[in-house]
Amino acid sequence: MTYQQRIDRRRPGCFLFLVDQSGTMYEPIGGSAQVRKGQALSDTVNDVLYAVLIECTKDVREEEPRHYFDIGVIGYGGPDMVVPLVGGGRDLLVPSAQLPRHARVETREKLQWDGAGYRSVSRRTMVWLDPVWQGSTPMCGALQHAHRVLKRWVSRHRDSFPPIVLHVTDGMATDGDPRRPAARLRKLRTADGNLLLFNLHLSARGEDAVYFPAETAKSTDPATALLYEMSSELPANLVEEAGYAGRIAPGARGFVYNADVPELVDFMRIGTATTSRVRAG
Amino acid sequence: MLTASVLSVPKSAGEPSEDAAALDLARGRIAVCDGASRALASGPWARCLADRFVAAPPDDFGEEALACWVRAAAEEWSAGIRLPAEAPPYLSDAVARGSFATLLGVVVEAAPPGAGSVWWRAVAVGDTCLVALRAGAVVRSFPLDGPEQFTSAPALVPTSAGALPGALSTADVTSGACGVGDVLLVMTDALARWALGRAARGGEVWRFLTEVAPGDFEGEVRLLWRRGELEVDDVTLVRCGVVVGV
Numbered sequence: 254m255t256y257q258q259r260i261d262r263r264r265p266g267c268f269l270f271l272v273d274q275s276g277t278m279y280e281p282i283g284g285s286a287q288v289r290k291g292q293a294l295s296d297t298v299n300d301v302l303y304a305v306l307i308e309c310t311k312d313v314r315e316e317e318p319r320h321y322f323d324i325g326v327i328g329y330g331g332p333d334m335v336v337p338l339v340g341g342g343r344d345l346l347v348p349s350a351q352l353p354r355h356a357r358v359e360t361r362e363k364l365q366w367d368g369a370g371y372r373s374v375s376r377r378t379m380v381w382l383d384p385v386w387q388g389s390t391p392m393c394g395a396l397q398h399a400h401r402v403l404k405r406w407v408s409r410h411r412d413s414f415p416p417i418v419l420h421v422t423d424g425m426a427t428d429g430d431p432r433r434p435a436a437r438l439r440k441l442r443t444a445d446g447n448l449l450l451f452n453l454h455l456s457a458r459g460e461d462a463v464y465f466p467a468e469t470a471k472s473t474d475p476a477t478a479l480l481y482e483m484s485s486e487l488p489a490n491l492v493e494e495a496g497y498a499g500r501i502a503p504g505a506r507g508f509v510y511n512a513d514v515p516e517l518v519d520f521m522r523i524g525t526a527t528t529s530r531v532r533a534g
Numbered sequence: 535m536l537t538a539s540v541l542s543v544p545k546s547a548g549e550p551s552e553d554a555a556a557l558d559l560a561r562g563r564i565a566v567c568d569g570a571s572r573a574l575a576s577g578p579w580a581r582c583l584a585d586r587f588v589a590a591p592p593d594d595f596g597e598e599a600l601a602c603w604v605r606a607a608a609e610e611w612s613a614g615i616r617l618p619a620e621a622p623p624y625l626s627d628a629v630a631r632g633s634f635a636t637l638l639g640v641v642v643e644a645a646p647p648g649a650g651s652v653w654w655r656a657v658a659v660g661d662t663c664l665v666a667l668r669a670g671a672v673v674r675s676f677p678l679d680g681p682e683q684f685t686s687a688p689a690l691v692p693t694s695a696g697a698l699p700g701a702l703s704t705a706d707v708t709s710g711a712c713g714v715g716d717v718l719l720v721m722t723d724a725l726a727r728w729a730l731g732r733a734a735r736g737g738e739v740w741r742f743l744t745e746v747a748p749g750d751f752e753g754e755v756r757l758l759w760r761r762g763e764l765e766v767d768d769v770t771l772v773r774c775g776v777v778v779g780v
Contacts, residue, residue: 259766261546303624308572310628313617318624353622377623494686529686531572532545532767 255446256488258414259532260321266527267323267346267406267416268305270298271395272338274330277423277457278386283513284459290423291384293514294455298326298382301521302339302352306379308528309349317350321531324349325402326381329395331388333428339381345402356381392426396434400441403448407441415443419524421517423455425476435483449485451507453520463510465523467502477510484508487523495526536562536642536652538774541751545768552577552635553722553770556584562642562652563588566662566772568722570634570690575615579633579693582611587639595657595707601698608632608693632693636660638720640774645711652776654718655709659701661688663726666710667717667740672733677706681731684723717744718774724767728758743771 260266278291302324309318323346326338339355340347347355356379363378364371403416418438441448454476456462469481484506492501497519507524509516536559544551552569554577565587569576583604592603615629642654656664658677661684666674678684689704712718719740721729732739746754751771758764 303627306624307628307631310574310624312575313615313621313625313629353624358623377626379623490686496687529572 256414256490258412258443258445258530260414260527260530261532262320264413265320265322265348265410266414266530267325267403267410268525269325269327269346269399269403269416269418270301271399271418271420272298272326272328272382273390273392273422273424273455274328274334274385274387275390275424275427276331276386276388278330278384278455280423280457283456288514289384289386290455290457291386293517294421295382295384297514297517297521299378299380301525302326302356302381303379305349305525305528306352308531318352320348320350322349322528323347323406324352327395327398327402328385329391330385331391331427333391333394334388335391335394335398346406352381353379389427390422390424391428392422392431393429393434395420396431396438400434400438403438403441407443407448411444413443413445414527414530415446415448416441417524417527418448418450419521420450420452421455421520422452423457425479432479432483439485446488447485449488449507450483451487451520451524452480452484453509453512453517454480455517456511456513458511459513460511462512462516463508464516464519465501465505465507465509467504467506480510481506481508491526492523494529495523497523535777536774537777538564538772539748540770540772541746541748542768542770543752543755545766550577551768551770552580553768554580554584555720555770555772556588557772558588561588562654563591564640564642564718564720564772564774566638566720566722566770567691568636568660568662568768568770573633574628574631575611576633576635578614579611580635582607582614583635583637583691586610587637591639591641592657595655595705597702597705600657600702600705604691604698604702605695608695611693630694632697634690634692636662636688636723637691638662638664640664640718640720642774651711651713653709653711655707658706659689659691659704661685661723661726663721663723663730665719665721665726665729665740666712667719667744668712669715670737670740670744672737672740674708674710675730676708678726679730681727681734684727688723712776714776716776719743720772720774722768722770724765725769725771728764744773
């Protein structure tokens with residue numbers, strides 16, 4: 254049985270975010286003209302990292318959150334730029350215990366539900382990532398970079414739940430066919446299963462999303478088929494742990510096309526559902 | 535009259551168990567709680583719930599009385615959390631989100647004179663289980679009765695008042711009677727799941743859990759862990775027997 258391993262400090266999990274920072278991320282998401290794709294993406298990744306930090310907080314008397322996860326954020330844009338956006342040490346992955354050191358604290362306006370409706374409240378939060386949009390889409394380079402980083406990680410964490418790579422893009426690779434480096438990345442494995450590569454495509458046109466499909470539609474355009482092919486099947490227990498059982502068909506791929514903000518949030522929730530597998534220790 | 539013993543094994547040597555068991559046999563009260571590993575200070579929250587249940591259980595097991603009782607427990611838990619000055623926002627938000635634990639509480643009461651039995655009623659939120667045995671056979675398994683019913687997201691009692699209404703709507707309540715020689719077993723999820731799975735292949739598992747010597751229990755649990763038969767998690771077993779009809 255694969256994808257069963259619990260997570261603790263001896264067997265940490267791993268999330269790697271691959272973030273498209275190409276020039277088209279300047280466009281508004283979903284055709285709304287209110288929020289740019291790059292802004293929505295950086296806000297969501299910041300929220301996810303913050304949520305992971307809270308999951309790793311067991312005791313307020315401890316100086317740091319616990320090291321339940323190793324986390325990387327790799328941005329790619331033009332020209333041929335593939336860079337770590339959080340940390341950047343030798344391993345390019347940051348233990349969750351050290352995440353606070355790589356953030357700045359900001360007060361931001363957030364919408365909060367107060368029982369009767371949403372209202373804007375000022376909240377202190379932590380920011381790791383700022384929106385960037387520049388140049389081309391070296392997706393192959395980013396996938397190859399991820400392979401180098403995670404090959405080392407899986408060799409050191411044979412008993413851990415395998416790494417989960419959350420890749421968000423808005424376009425096609427400008428440096429070749431990404432299917433080959435994606436397949437090579439998915440071959441990395443721990444004793445608990447192969448690495449999981451999930452892909453999300455952000456839309457600028459507000460078209461209907463292709464939402465975690467179990468098969469490609471016959472009429473699908475080449476870009477959709479390509480990203481579908483690059484994506485791992487979602488383990489059923491991950492879907493259940495994220496609270497999406499019944500909404501996502503068995504055998505669905507970890508893939509969304511033409512995503513707007515709600516689909517982006519769903520994608521991140523499902524992709525980081527292993528936070529519910531933490532066992533203290 | 536009741537007799538009882540608590541057997542527990544923490545999942546890792548360097549980490550205190552996040553299970554908590556409390557007994558007040560004179561007043562017929564038993565509570566076992568399992569703190570959610572991923573939550574802040576869940577061991578203290580489980581301990582708070584268990585101790586308060588045996589000291590002063592809810593007036594009844596209806597949702598309103600339970601909510602009132604949990605709110606008072608949550609105030610006690612919160613008072614024990616000391617945020618450092620200049621705490622970073624994630625610490626404040628972790629405290630605001632609060633903690634979570636299962637609750638299995640049993641109150642045993644005297645039956646009418648001459649009935650030769652005791653009555654018990656139990657409340658459960660989550661997957662800590664009570665198994666009532668008579669002559670070595672299961673007469674009640676509560677709130678779950680099969681290994682397939684355990685999930686990775688059991689119902690939990692939260693400290694946060696905002697999360698209470700939804701959480702306590704999942705509370706299960708049951709009652710029963712037992713006589714001299716009957717046994718009540720209360721188990722946290724990993725052990726209960728294993729036992730209910732083994733029971734499908736025969737009743738020896740109940741004899742094992744009823745009779746295993748306290749000094750042998752940890753070794754048996756570790757053996758099951760090594761064999762991969764039992765999930766490596768905190769394990770707590772409370773064995774309660776009726777020795778004289780009340």
